[in-house]
Amino acid sequence: MKSFELRYAYTHLYFGLNAVEKIRNHLNSVERVTIATGKQSARVSGALKDVETILRDLEIEYEVFDKIKANPTVEIADDLAKVVWENGSDCIIAIGGGSVIDTAKVSSCIALSGGKAEEYLKGRKAKRYLPLLAINLTHGTGSEIDKFAVLTHEREKIGISIRYPDFSFDDPKYTLTLPKEQSIYTTIDAFFHAYEAVTAKTTNPFVETLVFECARIIGENLPKEQKLEEKYNLLYASMIAGIALDMSPAHIVHAIEHALSGINPKLAHGCGLALIGPRAIYWIHKHSENSAKILRCLVGRDVSSAEEAEKIFREFLNSIGFNERLSDYIGRDDFKDVEKIVFGPLKYLLNRIDFEFTREMLYDILERSL
Amino acid sequence: MKSFELRYAYTHLYFGLNAVEKIRNHLNSVERVTIATGKQSARVSGALKDVETILRDLEIEYEVFDKIKANPTVEIADDLAKVVWENGSDCIIAIGGGSVIDTAKVSSCIALSGGKAEEYLKGRKAKRYLPLLAINLTHGTGSEIDKFAVLTHEREKIGISIRYPDFSFDDPKYTLTLPKEQSIYTTIDAFFHAYEAVTAKTTNPFVETLVFECARIIGENLPKEQKLEEKYNLLYASMIAGIALDMSPAHIVHAIEHALSGINPKLAHGCGLALIGPRAIYWIHKHSENSAKILRCLVGRDVSSAEEAEKIFREFLNSIGFNERLSDYIGRDDFKDVEKIVFGPLKYLLNRIDFEFTREMLYDILERSL
Numbered sequence: 105m106k107s108f109e110l111r112y113a114y115t116h117l118y119f120g121l122n123a124v125e126k127i128r129n130h131l132n133s134v135e136r137v138t139i140a141t142g143k144q145s146a147r148v149s150g151a152l153k154d155v156e157t158i159l160r161d162l163e164i165e166y167e168v169f170d171k172i173k174a175n176p177t178v179e180i181a182d183d184l185a186k187v188v189w190e191n192g193s194d195c196i197i198a199i200g201g202g203s204v205i206d207t208a209k210v211s212s213c214i215a216l217s218g219g220k221a222e223e224y225l226k227g228r229k230a231k232r233y234l235p236l237l238a239i240n241l242t243h244g245t246g247s248e249i250d251k252f253a254v255l256t257h258e259r260e261k262i263g264i265s266i267r268y269p270d271f272s273f274d275d276p277k278y279t280l281t282l283p284k285e286q287s288i289y290t291t292i293d294a295f296f297h298a299y300e301a302v303t304a305k306t307t308n309p310f311v312e313t314l315v316f317e318c319a320r321i322i323g324e325n326l327p328k329e330q331k332l333e334e335k336y337n338l339l340y341a342s343m344i345a346g347i348a349l350d351m352s353p354a355h356i357v358h359a360i361e362h363a364l365s366g367i368n369p370k371l372a373h374g375c376g377l378a379l380i381g382p383r384a385i386y387w388i389h390k391h392s393e394n395s396a397k398i399l400r401c402l403v404g405r406d407v408s409s410a411e412e413a414e415k416i417f418r419e420f421l422n423s424i425g426f427n428e429r430l431s432d433y434i435g436r437d438d439f440k441d442v443e444k445i446v447f448g449p450l451k452y453l454l455n456r457i458d459f460e461f462t463r464e465m466l467y468d469i470l471e472r473s474l
Numbered sequence: 475m476k477s478f479e480l481r482y483a484y485t486h487l488y489f490g491l492n493a494v495e496k497i498r499n500h501l502n503s504v505e506r507v508t509i510a511t512g513k514q515s516a517r518v519s520g521a522l523k524d525v526e527t528i529l530r531d532l533e534i535e536y537e538v539f540d541k542i543k544a545n546p547t548v549e550i551a552d553d554l555a556k557v558v559w560e561n562g563s564d565c566i567i568a569i570g571g572g573s574v575i576d577t578a579k580v581s582s583c584i585a586l587s588g589g590k591a592e593e594y595l596k597g598r599k600a601k602r603y604l605p606l607l608a609i610n611l612t613h614g615t616g617s618e619i620d621k622f623a624v625l626t627h628e629r630e631k632i633g634i635s636i637r638y639p640d641f642s643f644d645d646p647k648y649t650l651t652l653p654k655e656q657s658i659y660t661t662i663d664a665f666f667h668a669y670e671a672v673t674a675k676t677t678n679p680f681v682e683t684l685v686f687e688c689a690r691i692i693g694e695n696l697p698k699e700q701k702l703e704e705k706y707n708l709l710y711a712s713m714i715a716g717i718a719l720d721m722s723p724a725h726i727v728h729a730i731e732h733a734l735s736g737i738n739p740k741l742a743h744g745c746g747l748a749l750i751g752p753r754a755i756y757w758i759h760k761h762s763e764n765s766a767k768i769l770r771c772l773v774g775r776d777v778s779s780a781e782e783a784e785k786i787f788r789e790f791l792n793s794i795g796f797n798e799r800l801s802d803y804i805g806r807d808d809f810k811d812v813e814k815i816v817f818g819p820l821k822y823l824l825n826r827i828d829f830e831f832t833r834e835m836l837y838d839i840l841e842r843s844l
Contacts, residue, residue, distance in 0.1 A: 106678040108678035111482065313684065337679075
């Protein structure tokens with residue numbers, strides 16, 4: 105398991121065991137730090153302790169803001185920004201998965217450029233932002249290497265292109281403590297970053313190179329017992345899917361899922377993707393040649409018809425122990441709200457594919473995922 | 475054939491048909507430009523004309539320095555730097571293959587930081603360098619996306635890590651006019667960037683992802699008639715091999731070749747690699763598992779023993795029309811000189827592999843390539 109560094113776009117990424125030690129190289133003139141995190145994983149994984157040890161060792165003052173939850177709201181980003189600003193921190197160290205890193209991205213902008221998170225969701229651009237170091241604790245988000253952030257505003261989840269982390273740290277050992285279901289959810293998130301990137305209009309050869317490898321690695325490693333090597337591989341797969349997503353963003357699967365988990369914040373993002381995934385794949389597969397190619401990499405055999413694509417993906421989910429249904433989270437009563445969001449504020453995501461995505465397709469996907 | 479942009483390390487790359495049009499976006503405050511190029515390919519390919527049209531259109535003054543040849547010397551880099559400095563150019567636009575881009579990298583440093591090219595080869599670091607825009611005309615160099623430059627000083631070719639181009643442009647149409655043999659040479663260069671990157675100690679999963687794809691593309695496209703689509707694919711393969719090389723640099727094949735073409739500057743770099751390649755592969759294959767993996771991607775079938783690896787690579791070269799021998803360029807009388815260079819100034823390249831490369835191995839490679 106090799107350690108390596110990768111500079112993609114404006115992020116300098118450290119990948120591998122004990123990657124977080126490299127954080128020392130980037131805290132030279134730093135006097136005060138705000139650590140942004142949630143209640144659980146940063147502690148359970150040991151990442152928070154490792155960072156605190158380094159900060160104390162370097163005699164850097166720090167405070168821990170640990171209020172970030174899954175599906176984070178604009179209010180949390182505003183709160184974090186206020187703490188960072190009042191504290192006069194020189195940088196933010198985000199320790200967590202996508203929710204934490206995304207929140208910290210937005211707060212790092214507010215801390216130096218003012219305004220409210222809601223305004224950034226609506227298009228406000230940051231003139232300045234505070235340095236952001238991201239320690240990623242999941243193998244799904246891609247947020248450690250992409251420019252996106254997703255926040256919830258009044259039950260609506262909105263994704264924006266905002267900034268890259270300056271330095272990111274992917275250490276597989278921190279993902280060993282992920283609960284099994286979280287491990288599945290986050291990997292499915294990575295898979296759909298790959299799947300949507302390569303079936304979007306904006307796909308290109310570099311995206312294809314990365315996503316086919318990502319799918320192959322997920323297909324090989326997710327069904328296995330999750331030891332350090334599998335975690336290393338899944339974290340790598342997730343990271344390259346993050347680059348693919350950054351170059352060719354997600355579309356209908358993420359659009360529908362954002363609507364769902366906006367309506368029910370208890371629905372984990374990756375779980376939502378897995379719930380609607382098989383039938384969403386059915387529709388995308390009909391229109392994109394790359395769907396067959398990436399599914400072939402995932403399951404190791406040829407996939408021809410859309411029906412078969414849906415079926416094999418459902419089987420794959422079952423094989424890794426995913427058996428939830430959309431009706432565990434969302435009922436038919438909510439379908440109208442989903443439609444309103446997908447064909448309202450999220451409509452721009454539907455333009456990223458080569459075919460017209462209709463309301464009938466949406467209802468079909470929801471109905472068959474119940 | 476998709477056009478796309480990729481930001482890797484400190485280079486912003488534009489890839490695809492008419493990529494060079496994007497140069498307009500990066501000449502806003504530019505008043506004077508030095509175009510660095512050779513006598514031939516920039517004109518024959520049409521790239522020089524395209525750039526001149528844009529510069530005239532933007533009313534930017536420019537001059538053309540067209541004295542760069544294959545295996546460029548430190549003197550040429552010094553000459554270019556002097557012209558750039560005297561002219562007070564705001565940037566260098568390099569139009570050519572590796573020789574041109576490498577020279578421009580070094581000259582861009584000298585122009586703002588002073589000194590001589592020779593000093594930079596010996597470790598001098600540039601404090602400042604002029605913006606560099608690189609229009610790549612080959613599908614082999616990788617120099618448009620990596621930090622390396624190779625120059626010749628008194629018959630010795632020396633490679634250094636110096637700087638990335640700021641903006642690079644890979645347009646496949648400019649490679650359509652490459653003579654057939656140049657097309658082979660430069661692709662073999664790309665292949666050995668990939669092969670050496672992945673068999674070096676420093677290989678990592680990202681390098682592997684890129685080089686296996688690179689080899690697959692070369693194996694599929696190089697034997698075909700070279701139309702625009704094949705050129706697009708080979709240019710892409712070369713570019714990703716450039717990233718792989720940047721992360722995990724070349725070792726013994728490049729070391730030996732640099733010695734050879736330092737001794738006989740008429741030997742094209744890619745030709746030199748092809749000449750010694752099969753037997754060099756024999757030795758590397760014995761010690762690196764990745765050798766079998768990348769060769770499998772190149773030829774589409776399993777390769778087990780080192781003997782077989784040598785044989786199939788020799789057959790691949792024959793199949794694409796490469797039939798030259800080392801004795802066309804170098805005789806046994808030169809072997810001592812090759813040894814002196816490889817085990818002298820280039821010895822550091824030999825530490826990049828997991829096994830001890832001996833003088834016996836070197837003589838074996840040279841002898842069997844005659």
